[in-house]
Amino acid sequence: MIGVSRYRLQPTPAQERVLLEHCGHARFVWNLAVEQHAHRKPGRKGAPGFAEQCRQLTQARAEFAWLRAGSIVVQQQALKGFAQAMADFFGKTHRRPTWRKRGRGEGLRVVAVEAGDVRRLSRKVGEVRIPKVGWVRLRWSRAVPEGVKSYRVTRDRAGRWHVTFAAVPEPVPAPDTGEVVGVDRGIAVSAALSTGELLKAPGLRDTEKARLLRLPRRLARAQRGSSRRAKVKAAIARLKARETDRSKDWVEKTSTSLARRFEVIAVEDLKIAGTTRSARGTVEAPGRNVGQEAGLNRGVLAAGWGRLVERLEHKAPGRIRKIDPRLTSQTCNARGHRAAESRQSQSRFRCLACGHQDNADASAARNIRDTAAGHAVAARGGSPLGGPVNREPQHDRLLVG
Numbered sequence: 001m002i003g004v005s006r007y008r009l010q011p012t013p014a015q016e017r018v019l020l021e022h023c024g025h026a027r028f029v030w031n032l033a034v035e036q037h038a039h040r041k042p043g044r045k046g047a048p049g050f051a052e053q054c055r056q057l058t059q060a061r062a063e064f065a066w067l068r069a070g071s072i073v074v075q076q077q078a079l080k081g082f083a084q085a086m087a088d089f090f091g092k093t094h095r096r097p098t099w100r101k102r103g104r105g106e107g108l109r110v111v112a113v114e115a116g117d118v119r120r121l122s123r124k125v126g127e128v129r130i131p132k133v134g135w136v137r138l139r140w141s142r143a144v145p146e147g148v149k150s151y152r153v154t155r156d157r158a159g160r161w162h163v164t165f166a167a168v169p170e171p172v173p174a175p176d177t178g179e180v181v182g183v184d185r186g187i188a189v190s191a192a193l194s195t196g197e198l199l200k201a202p203g204l205r206d207t208e209k210a211r212l213l214r215l216p217r218r219l220a221r222a223q224r225g226s227s228r229r230a231k232v233k234a235a236i237a238r239l240k241a242r243e244t245d246r247s248k249d250w251v252e253k254t255s256t257s258l259a260r261r262f263e264v265i266a267v268e269d270l271k272i273a274g275t276t277r278s279a280r281g282t283v284e285a286p287g288r289n290v291g292q293e294a295g296l297n298r299g300v301l302a303a304g305w306g307r308l309v310e311r312l313e314h315k316a317p318g319r320i321r322k323i324d325p326r327l328t329s330q331t332c333n334a335r336g337h338r339a340a341e342s343r344q345s346q347s348r349f350r351c352l353a354c355g356h357q358d359n360a361d362a363s364a365a366r367n368i369r370d371t372a373a374g375h376a377v378a379a380r381g382g383s384p385l386g387g388p389v390n391r392e393p394q395h396d397r398l399l400v401g
């Protein structure tokens with residue numbers, strides 16, 4: 001099983017120059033794609049797809065010698081990354097991809113990695129072969145996963161280089177219980193299970209959060225170009241990296257545990273979720289007003305959720321059910337009553353019809369589980385207001401909107 005397979009890269013100054021060129025090419029190609037999408041008329045389909053953009057890349061390489069001198073793998077992967085970013089944007093898990101600035105989130109991706117492209121030199125040292133750069137040393141801080149298919153090289157704002165290896169993890173054997181679990185993306189928690197467990201991804205500790213809130217002010221006071229300013233910037237970057245690492249680690253542990261404990265895992269279908277999140281109301285609104293602190297890790301949480309579903313699909317192939325999330329947060333799990341007002345706050349569910357109370361996130365997770373298991377919720381009690389559940393909502397007198 002793989003953990004967070006990120007390693008510190010230690011390029012020589014000469015190698016670093018080539019890496020920075022690669023980053024520049026990747027950024028150039030990415031920004032070109034951003035421009036193309038920005039100029040597309042709203043409502044009109046047909047922004048260039050990945051294949052069309054690859055053709056344009058070929059043209060651009062014919063035109064610009066400096067681009068031609070770079071690696072086509074790196075440049076194509078930047079386009080591929082952009083295509084994925086657009087898909088994430090349409091799936092509402094991420095914001096629209098934007099223009100990349102030099103020195104911020106620089107990176108490149110390499111695919112079609114072969115078995116001999118990563119090797120260990122000694123107990124603590126290894127190296128990876130990067131196109132047009134050659135063998136670059138890395139700190140062998142943990143075992144490199146078997147069967148690396150691709151990797152990403154990144155440079156953080158503190159100027160440190162890392163390589164992250166990607167290999168599809170081995171499937172986890174399913175338990176023989178037939179048990180179905182529903183998993184909801186919570187607001188107050190990272191994930192709520194239909195068992196009632198509320199899982200929270202470890203973010204930054206309170207002292208770290210406080211620091212992260214304080215540092216930008218210190219940055220504003222520091223003189224441009226001063227070494228003090230560089231130090232504060234590096235400290236901010238380190239804190240953010242720590243937060244991301246913890247989130248990734250949590251995703252690996254949680255996905256393995258879910259795949260091991262449950263035979264079928266039901267999650268929201270994110271493609272549908274995107275269109276209904278705002279209808280759920282309670283989901284987005286709290287995000288806006290719970291203040292600065294929550295705003296800090298919202299991006300991390302959103303990315304963490306996407307990664308959790310992706311990892312589950314790797315570790316429990318064929319055992320994931322994606323459920324239309326519409327109304328899962330508004331339906332009474334006891335008797336199937338439906339009303340938008342039943343979700344009283346981000347954490348409380350109280351059915352307006354029967355008074356059934358539950359944690360709102362766990363309640364949604366139970367509805368997801370029951371939908372996946374094919375039970376109409378009403379089968380367990382019937383609805384005094386009439387009308388079976390898990391059907392179209394228009395029959396329900398309580399339905400609002």
Ligand SMILES: [Zn+2]
Pocket residue numbers: 332333334335336337351352353354355356
């Ligand atoms: Zn009820």
